[in-house]
Amino acid sequence: MQTVTKESHGIVFFDGECNFCNGWVKFIYRRDRQGVFKFASLQSPAAQRILLQFNHRLERIDSIVLVEEGKYYTESTAVLRILKRLDGPIKYVYFFKIIPASFRDRAYQLFAKKRYAYFGRRYECELPSKELRERFVDCED
Template sequence: MTTPPPGPIILFDAECVLCSAQARFVLERDRAATFRLAAMQGEAGRSLCRRHGLDPDDPASLLVVDGSRVRRDSDAILHIYETLGFPWRLARILRLVPARLRDPVYRLVARNRYRLFGKRDSCWTAPERYRDRIL
């Protein structure tokens, strides 16, 4: 695998309807083009997942990888929203809730995401205008 471009990379489950919607949401609102995205099912995503201790065949969390720093669970989601700017950065208020309380809720939704939101028959692909931001 080649070295990923600089900046944070969001690793997401492209078969998950909720996760794909989140990826699309980020691409459309990340006006500074800060984030790159990698599907956990793709070659780059699988490699990054394994490197950071996540099974790409049974992803339990979204990851945000920024150099040597890895964010997961609710911290990853909050970091994404904080980075998107106003009004999304207002999600930062959720940091008042300790991670030990936020993360179990995140994991409950993550474990049941296919049941709650559905699973795609094939991986989501980004619109052409965003392809340069997909690994």
């Protein structure tokens, strides 16, 4: 079992069937020149293995999950922590952390509930480019 340590990269777990989520991964990748983040779809064996360490059940997950420095984050907190570590002015969106998580997460949940209707769904995970694939946790196994 792969363990996540403080020295590990952050790992972004996303819904591999969601078109918006796949676009979000590409967005992160293009703005992560330092290679801070690795990726895995929530449907992958890597997600099962790693998130099990946090007793995180994947049966009804409807959120992005970020694992970094031995902790995991979901919903708006995960998004803000990711944006904070990206290159460029997008990192300043982290300022929205001052809004209570209950409000931020409610907005996140409303969007997540409609994401397939807005952006569509695929029933097979998209095959990323070779460069992006090297940043996937699944590809290291």
